[in-house]
Amino acid sequence: MFxxxxxxxxxxxxxxxxxxxxxxxxxVIKKLRKDRHMTQEQLGTLLGVKKAAVQKYESxxxxxxxxxxxxxxxxxxxxSVGMFMALANEGQIRKEVQLIEEIQLHxxxxxxxxxxxxxxLSQEGKEKVLRYAxxxxxxxxxxxxxxxxxxxEKQEVFVVKxxxx
Numbered sequence: 001m002f003x004x005x006x007x008x009x010x011x012x013x014x015x016x017x018x019x020x021x022x023x024x025x026x027x028v029i030k031k032l033r034k035d036r037h038m039t040q041e042q043l044g045t046l047l048g049v050k051k052a053a054v055q056k057y058e059s060x061x062x063x064x065x066x067x068x069x070x071x072x073x074x075x076x077x078x079x080s081v082g083m084f085m086a087l088a089n090e091g092q093i094r095k096e097v098q099l100i101e102e103i104q105l106h107x108x109x110x111x112x113x114x115x116x117x118x119x120x121l122s123q124e125g126k127e128k129v130l131r132y133a134x135x136x137x138x139x140x141x142x143x144x145x146x147x148x149x150x151x152x153e154k155q156e157v158f159v160v161k162x163x164x165x
Contacts, residue, residue: 024060024088024095025057025060025065025088026057026058026059026060027058027095028084028087028088029043029054029057029058029073030058032077032087033054033058033077036077039051040054040055040058041054043076046072046075046076047069047072047073047076048072057069057073070084070085100112103115
């Protein structure tokens, strides 16, 4: 059971990472650069790129770094590619745990499980769940509030907003 819960949590993180809500490698690059008292310009010079490219790496704008860029980054920080990627994975694990703990703290364990299950549904299944949730809000008599489900990025995630009617 623990393995299944861990697997579901990793799926949630994967989705959030895809949507750019979590930047991992960029955080590692920035931390290593700052730990070595380097500017973005200095790192860019070592990598053979401009400051703007380093900014994009750190912000997570560039999603998939080329293998030679990863090698240059590892060299610039004085470590092997394996060590560099291990640091990125360590950061990912810490962020995953932190995000899941935040969701659980604010919304309870059931929210983590519900979100995980929701991500596994087809688009039709997601729409049915959201319609059901909207109906439940209305049945419970949300005092003159109108619940509006707003799709975010191709209707994969929905934001619930309460609006006064």
